[in-house]
Amino acid sequence: MGKFSAFKLPLKTLPVGSHDFDYHLDKQFFVDMESADIRDANLDVHVNVIYKDDMYELTITVKGEITLICDRCLDELQWPVDTSYHIYVKYGPDYCDDSDELLEIPESDQYLNIAYMIYDTVALTIPIKHVHPLGKCNRAMSSLLKKHRAPGAMSEEDEGMVEDMMEEIDEVDDSDAPTDPRWDELKKLTDNN
Numbered sequence: 001m002g003k004f005s006a007f008k009l010p011l012k013t014l015p016v017g018s019h020d021f022d023y024h025l026d027k028q029f030f031v032d033m034e035s036a037d038i039r040d041a042n043l044d045v046h047v048n049v050i051y052k053d054d055m056y057e058l059t060i061t062v063k064g065e066i067t068l069i070c071d072r073c074l075d076e077l078q079w080p081v082d083t084s085y086h087i088y089v090k091y092g093p094d095y096c097d098d099s100d101e102l103l104e105i106p107e108s109d110q111y112l113n114i115a116y117m118i119y120d121t122v123a124l125t126i127p128i129k130h131v132h133p134l135g136k137c138n139r140a141m142s143s144l145l146k147k148h149r150a151p152g153a154m155s156e157e158d159e160g161m162v163e164d165m166m167e168e169i170d171e172v173d174d175s176d177a178p179t180d181p182r183w184d185e186l187k188k189l190t191d192n193n
Helices: 027-032 115-123 139-147 156-170 181-191
Strands: 017-025 040-052 055-069 076-092 102-106
Touching (some): 027 115, 055 115, 076 115
Antiparallel strands (some): 017 040, 040 055
16 A cells, blocks of 8 residues: 555545544654645644535645744744635546646546645645744753854844844743754754864
């Protein structure tokens, strides 16, 4: 069996009416997808298929949480996911996905594998810049960033925001310091420069 065979919808054998499919996604799904951004997941996926008049109406709903890496401090960042995707599917002579609203698949296909639709639905919830809220980043890493920041590389407004953030980070209790050995190695490297 293939990695994503559980995500095959048996469209050809579905009777007219509404049909529901449920899946749970964890880390392995995103490892199999070779996702560079998503490190872990706890997601529930509900797929509703309504078949009528030679047309399949699919609604994919995804809820849960994914784990990303913070772009600023490199610690894990929990990101909530609550999204849905809607598309119509019909059979035709060839595969055609020219439209965002309609997918045409060949008559010879007995199944529609929705694994990539689900992955794309989740991936589109990830912001371009994924960072912790102000004051929640790893304190040790934030101090290193502040120490090695290039002067004049930001606008005055950005510098003011960074200064405020750094002051807030400095107020965070030391008990929040990481226990990850990568931080010790990074500190050694930056102290030697």
